[in-house]
Amino acid sequence: METLLVTPLNAWHKAHGAKMVPFAGWEMPVQYSGIIAEHGHCRTRAAIFDICHMGEFSLKGPGAKNALAAAVTQNLDTLAPGKCRYGFLLNEQGGVLDDLIVYRIADEEFMLVVNGACTASDFATIKGRLPAGLAFADISDNTAKIDLQGPKSFEVLARVLPGEWNTLGYFSFRKTAFDGAEIIVSRTGYTGELGYEFYLPADKAQALWEKLAADPEVLPAGLGARDTLRLEMGYPLYGQDLDTEHTPAEAGYDGMLGSAAPFTGKARAFDVRRKLVALSIEGRRSARHHDKVLDGNGKEVGVVTSGSFSPTLGHSIALAYLDAQAAEADGFTVQAAKAQLPAKKVDLPFYKGGTARAKLS
Structure with a gap:
């Protein structure tokens, strides 16, 4: 049997009734009170x-900015500290090895946050693209990550970590102190709601988690709700909606490829053979990963990459890669396991009421 990695919060999850499942080599909570309840709480409260399964790397030293700009797609010329x-x-063919967030800590200091299943391969790939002399380290084992998400998250943050948030x-992000340790508070997330991501020493994770969980607005949520929340926003999941077989442009992210640096894969990153499209499906029956998508003549023109019932919208939604020419149509059929599901192409996000960009007074 596979030996699963565990986060610093593993014992807490089990003690509080979480259903644990294998995910990307980790034992992770998929739900506590239930996916729909946790989803709804995140959309309305926090x-x-x-x-903590995500990977974090540190890069610093003279020339770090230019070196990193040649390794990843982000435009670092316009990325300010904070x-x-x-x-x-x-990869060289423009396929996506991983999606990641780059944090600019200082002029020549960065933190990279990558997907947990890709941590080792990402580190090796990036290290191979960097010149000698830079300090590049995998800090994942000593770094915990907790996400606070929902329209009430600002109020919770102000109570747990008082400050002018x-x-x-x-x-944007800011360093602050918690329990005698330096932590990073980042206004980012994967749910479409106002939220914050905390990066902190692993041995401080349970203290912060318990303080957040004690707030009356907060419920713990598992990976199940995280997946339905991100899909309602059309956010891609690596390994399903993003992979080495598709370019960023095919996934609809060509607008994020404005870096002037000669990053690896740049020559092919704009290639479009297929397009990732959003499909709205009436009813509760869901399309599933790998379900075939048919055009109006019954011809197979693509495949579903992510699909689920949308708790907020009350019907099913899906993302699918379609042949570029076929993707211009409006109506399709998803060949599910036991039924054919009529699907209509729509614009993203599926859910348009997210608070992620809310202005705070």
Whole structure:
């Protein structure tokens, strides 16, 4: 049997009735009170998520900015210290090895946050693209990550870590102190709601988690709700909606490829053979990963990458890669396991009421 890795909060999850499942080599909570209840609480109040399985790297030293700009797709020329930016790690063919966020700590100091299943391979790939002399380290084992998400998250943050957080903008971060340790508070998230991500020493994770969980607005939420929340926003999941077989442009992210640096995969990153499209499906029956998508003539033109019932919208939704020409149509059929599901192409996000960019007074 596979030996699963555990986060610093593993014992807490089990003690509080979480259903634990294998995920990306980790034992993780998929739900506590239930996916729909946790989803709804995050959309209306606030939820906390254990994201300690993610990987974190540190890069610093003279020339770090230019070296990193040649390794990932983010435009670092326009990224100021205290800001972070989403982007990609590509292979030579423009395929996505991983999606990641780059944090600019100082002029020549960065933190990279990558997907847990890709930590080892990402580190090896990036290290191979960096010149000698830079300090590049995998700090994942000593770094915990907790996400606080939901329209009430600002109020919770102000109670748990008092400070002038109303001045912290979207995709900005700030260092502060908690329990005698330096931590990073980042106004980012994966739910579409106002929220914050905390990076802190692993041995401080339970103390912060318990303090957040004790707030009357907060419920713990598992990976199940995290997945339905991100899908309602059309946020991609690596390994399903993003992979080495598709370019960022095919996933709809060509607008994020504005870096002037000669990053690996740049020559092919704009290739489009297929397009990732959003499909709205009437009823509760869900499309599933790998379900075939048919055009109006019954011809197979693509495949579903993510699909679920949307608790907020009350019907099913899906993302699918379709042949580029076929993707221009409006109506499709998803060939599910036991039924054919009529699907209509729609614009993202599916859920348009998210509070992520809310202005705080």
